[in-house]
Amino acid sequence: MSEISPSRPARLRRSVLSVPAINRRALEKLSSLDCDAVIFDLEDSVSPEKKAEARENLRAFFAASPLPTKERIIRINALSSNFGADDLALVVELQPDAVLLPKVDEPQDVTSVSDRLAEADAPEDLRIWAMIETPRGILNAAAIAEAGRTAGSRLDCFVVGLNDLRKETGVLPQPGRTYVVPWLMQVILAVSAYGLEAIDSVFNDFKNAGEFEAECGQGVAMGFSGKMLIHPGQIETANRHFGPDEAAIAEAKAIISAFAEPDAATLNVVNLGGRMVERLHLVQAERLVHKARLIEQRFDAAATPRTDV
Numbered sequence: 021m022s023e024i025s026p027s028r029p030a031r032l033r034r035s036v037l038s039v040p041a042i043n044r045r046a047l048e049k050l051s052s053l054d055c056d057a058v059i060f061d062l063e064d065s066v067s068p069e070k071k072a073e074a075r076e077n078l079r080a081f082f083a084a085s086p087l088p089t090k091e092r093i094i095r096i097n098a099l100s101s102n103f104g105a106d107d108l109a110l111v112v113e114l115q116p117d118a119v120l121l122p123k124v125d126e127p128q129d130v131t132s133v134s135d136r137l138a139e140a141d142a143p144e145d146l147r148i149w150a151m152i153e154t155p156r157g158i159l160n161a162a163a164i165a166e167a168g169r170t171a172g173s174r175l176d177c178f179v180v181g182l183n184d185l186r187k188e189t190g191v192l193p194q195p196g197r198t199y200v201v202p203w204l205m206q207v208i209l210a211v212s213a214y215g216l217e218a219i220d221s222v223f224n225d226f227k228n229a230g231e232f233e234a235e236c237g238q239g240v241a242m243g244f245s246g247k248m249l250i251h252p253g254q255i256e257t258a259n260r261h262f263g264p265d266e267a268a269i270a271e272a273k274a275i276i277s278a279f280a281e282p283d284a285a286t287l288n289v290v291n292l293g294g295r296m297v298e299r300l301h302l303v304q305a306e307r308l309v310h311k312a313r314l315i316e317q318r319f320d321a322a323a324t325p326r327t328d329v
């Protein structure tokens with residue numbers, strides 16, 4: 021089997037649940053939830069008066085609950101705000117998997133944090149995620165993604181924030197997201213060009229299961245790796261949509277088998293039951309099977325508690 025493309029990190033990010041760091045009850049629930057990743061929010065879901073308490077909550081939480089099977093991301097306030105410097109210091113102290121930067125407008129918003137993390141000797145595997153949620157962020161998405169290619173850059177993933185984008189532009193929430201789809205696709209093009217991943221925006225109306233199903237299906241079709249979530253009730257749907265289903269896994273395995281045949285060794289195109297399959301489909305198939313394996317491993321890891329944490 022050829023290698024999984026290094027431009028696509030082999031991580032599961034189907035369900036990325038945001039939790040206000042001020043909400044201790046919600047923090048306590050996390051270990052029982054089946055989301056792939058958690059965003060600990062210090063930004064918009066925490067009032068200015070409660071920022072310090074929220075940081076203390078995270079300190080206590082990280083000491084007590086390592087969440088070994090989940091990717092852990094801390095969303096900080098902008099460095100230009102009164103809270104950004106203390107938030108970033110907390111990130112360096114707690115060493116989550118990533119820091120999420122809000123309202124990224126231009127490449128410099130990312131590179132300045134990269135530089136600060138390097139100055140603070142933060143581990144190299146502490147990544148940067150960027151919220152793309154302002155008109156300038158959308159317009160500059162490709163340039164921001166390109167910043168992920170600069171030496172020492174830790175940029176790894178974009179998260180779209182439609183609430184802020186709607187606030188800034190006046191575009192209304194509508195089923196099908198008609199008027200924001202071009203912006204979403206611009207984000208997908210940017211991450212694809214520079215080997216990053218993108219997480220689709222939150223869906224606020226968390227009791228509306230039907231529309232959420234449709235929006236998850238749309239997010240998958242557009243090329244997002246997963247969805248940012250606000251409520252535990254959204255996790256199962258996101259995992260189902262953004263994880264490969266049995267039929268897709270079977271098809272991917274058939275493509276891998278077809279190219280593994282000795283006769284196919286020098287072929288770039290094969291006939292698979294009346295359908296043309298090219299080697300580029302083999303790469304996609306391997307990626308999909310790899311993702312399915314990661315999901316299986318998560319189940320195994322959840323069943324077997326780690327002893328090294």
Ligand SMILES: CC(C)(COP(=O)(O)OP(=O)(O)OC[C@H]1O[C@@H](n2cnc3c(N)ncnc32)[C@H](O)[C@@H]1OP(=O)(O)O)[C@@H](O)C(=O)NCCC(=O)NCCSC(=O)C[C@H](O)C(=O)O
Pocket residue numbers: 037038039040045046047049050061064065151153180181182183184185221222249250251252
């Ligand atoms: C939206 C909520 C305020 C609703 O909370 P609540 O009223 O408590 O809902 P429920 O009673 O239905 O909750 C049931 C139980 O689930 C727990 N819970 C709720 N939400 C979470 C969560 N996010 N993580 C973990 N656990 C959660 C409740 O505590 C209940 O537990 P129990 O009492 O034991 O039964 C709330 O869901 C919420 O605050 N959600 C997250 C808000 C947030 O993170 N906002 C920031 C991200 S949104 C964003 O980034 C937008 C972006 O920037 C943009 O511009 O678009």
Ligand SMILES: [Mg+2]
Pocket residue numbers: 064151153181183184
């Ligand atoms: Mg926002």
